[in-house]
Amino acid sequence: MTSATTRPAPPAAPRHALLADPGYQAFVILRTAFTVAPILFGLDKFANLLVDWPAYLAPWINGIVPGSAQAAMYAVGVIEVVAGIAVSLAPRFGAWLVAGWLAGIIVNLLTIPDYYDIALRDFGLLLAAVALARLAERYHGKRQD
Numbered sequence: 001m002t003s004a005t006t007r008p009a010p011p012a013a014p015r016h017a018l019l020a021d022p023g024y025q026a027f028v029i030l031r032t033a034f035t036v037a038p039i040l041f042g043l044d045k046f047a048n049l050l051v052d053w054p055a056y057l058a059p060w061i062n063g064i065v066p067g068s069a070q071a072a073m074y075a076v077g078v079i080e081v082v083a084g085i086a087v088s089l090a091p092r093f094g095a096w097l098v099a100g101w102l103a104g105i106i107v108n109l110l111t112i113p114d115y116y117d118i119a120l121r122d123f124g125l126l127l128a129a130v131a132l133a134r135l136a137e138r139y140h141g142k143r144q145d
């Protein structure tokens with residue numbers, strides 16, 4: 001006759017199973033990317049090392065916001081850094097924040113001639129942010145450090 005009782009698995013077994021789960025791996029990859037990239041790009045809005053960021057601001061938006069295009073990029077940089085931190089700390093919320101922010105960037109880019117390719121790339125990033133938000137519903141809180 002077999003025993004109906006089972007012994008609990010050692011702690012390493014659940015951790016190993018979680019780390020081997022492709023869905024969890026995708027969650028970690030996307031969470032890392034959407035933490036690091038917005039923070040780095042946000043900080044670069046203050047230095048313009050990667051690109052001349054004010055050139056990516058649609059003229060009609062520049063006409064609405066107070067100050068110069070560079071001043072607007074400073075505000076954008078702060079928002080992007082906050083979004084990256086939000087993804088790190090609360091990915092279920094932060095991922096939707098990034099997705100919404102990317103939607104705004106796409107609208108901006110679609111109103112500037114010759115930036116459609118970047119808008120298309122950002123649409124792909126928006127879809128990845130939505131995928132992160134959905135994965136966070138399942139995996140956030142299960143992180144194994």
